[in-house]
Amino acid sequence: MWSDLCSGLYSYGFNGWQSIGIMLLHLGVFGGMIYLIIRMLIPKSKREDSAMALLKEQFAKGLISKEEFRERKEVLKN
CATH class of the missing domain: 1.10.1220 (Arc Repressor Mutant)
Structure with missing residues (x-):
């Protein structure tokens, strides 16, 4: 074969x-x-939504501070 x-x-x-x-x-x-x-x-917005969900999860678990959460959130928006 x-x-x-x-x-x-x-x-x-x-x-x-x-x-x-x-x-x-x-x-x-x-x-x-x-x-x-x-x-x-797969739309780009869906991929970004999963990144934001992960960021929120890290903040909820206390792995990152409030300031770090805000900085990363601004980076994801841009």
């Missing part, structure tokens, strides 16, 4: 390891495209 997948690349002078490398490269490009599509589908 594996040789059937790579047989087309052998005709171009690639050996087995080079064929695997090319397939991994294509897999990486395909995975990157899927990642970018998902990033574009």
Whole structure:
């Protein structure tokens, strides 16, 4: 089965390891495209809302002070 997948690349002078490398490269490009599509589908406001929720949770647990909460909140707004 594996040789059937790579047989087309052998005709171009690639050996087995080079064929695997090319397939991994294509897999990486395909995975990157899927990642970018998902990033574009999730609105930026939703991602920011989760950051604000995390900030509020840290403040509620007492992990950060009131001043630090305000500073970070201003950073997230900009």
